[in-house]
Structures are given as structure tokens and as C-alpha cells.
Amino acid sequence: MINIRDFKKEDLSHVNSQNIINNIQGPAITVLYKEEILGIFGGFFIAPNVLQVWSLLSNSIYKYPLIFHKTCLKIINSYFSRLRLQRMQMSVMVGSTKGWRWAKALKFDCEGIMRGYGPAGHDCWLFGRIP
Numbered sequence: 001m002i003n004i005r006d007f008k009k010e011d012l013s014h015v016n017s018q019n020i021i022n023n024i025q026g027p028a029i030t031v032l033y034k035e036e037i038l039g040i041f042g043g044f045f046i047a048p049n050v051l052q053v054w055s056l057l058s059n060s061i062y063k064y065p066l067i068f069h070k071t072c073l074k075i076i077n078s079y080f081s082r083l084r085l086q087r088m089q090m091s092v093m094v095g096s097t098k099g100w101r102w103a104k105a106l107k108f109d110c111e112g113i114m115r116g117y118g119p120a121g122h123d124c125w126l127f128g129r130i131p
Contacts, residue, residue: 002071003032026051027079031071036060038068041075049086051079073106080131091117091124103127 028042038061043053053076061068079085090108092099103110108127117124 033064051088053090089128094123
């Protein structure tokens with residue numbers, strides 16, 4: 001059974017965070033299946049009514065990818081109405097085929113490449129979605 005709860009700092013020990021996100025601000029939730037953490041999904045406002053979303057996934061995601069995907073899709077749809085968003089966007093590292101496919105499956109459109117945007121200076125695709 002899927003369970004969604006507010007994010008807790010200790011959830012980071014269950015995902016592949018690589019210490020990228022140290023100070024999570026904005027909406028964030030933890031998605032669990034049978035009490036096993038699948039991932040953490042959240043966002044931060046980059047402008048009024050514009051949310052940059054992110055996710056941190058555990059290795060358990062490979063056991064239940066469809067469950068996590070459907071849950072994230074519901075969360076995204078609820079964020080649009082609950083937070084009164086006019087736009088949501090995400091970045092995916094260039095070359096990440098899985099990231100590209102997942103962004104498209106979440107109904108985001110690729111809008112271009114952001115050069116040197118990633119934490120280590122790598123290029124990222126910018127994906128955007130409007131309601």
C-alpha cells in the first residue's frame with residue numbers, strides 16, 4: 001500500500017542523495033510502499049507560482065517503478081491546484097535516458113539545454129509543464 005508523508009531529514013539516509021540537497025525548502029513528501037521508502041519528491045519556488053521540482057530515489061524504486069510514477073503524477077497534479085501554480089519545471093542531466101523518459105512520462109516538455117547548470121557543472125535539460 002502506498003503511503004505519503006511529510007518529508008523528514010532522516011529519510012535522506014534511504015535515498016541516493018549524494019548530499020546534493022542539504023537544506024530542503026518548499027513542499028516535500030516521502031513516498032513509501034509497504035513501509036519501504038521509494039523516494040522523496042519536492043520542489044522550491046523560483047518565482048511566484050513557479051515551482052522547480054526534484055526527486056531523490058532509493059534503490060527500491062526499481063522494484064516498484066510504476067507505483068512511484070503514478071504517485072508522483074498525482075502529486076504533480078495536486079501541486080498545480082493546491083499551490084495555484086502557473087508553471088512547474090525540472091532539470092535532468094543531459095545524457096540521462098531514464099531521466100528524460102521519466103520527465104516525458106510526467107507530461108513535461110523539454111525546452112532546451114542549460115549549459116553548466118548541474119552541481120558539478122554538467123549540462124542539464126530544462127523540462128517545463130503548465131496546467
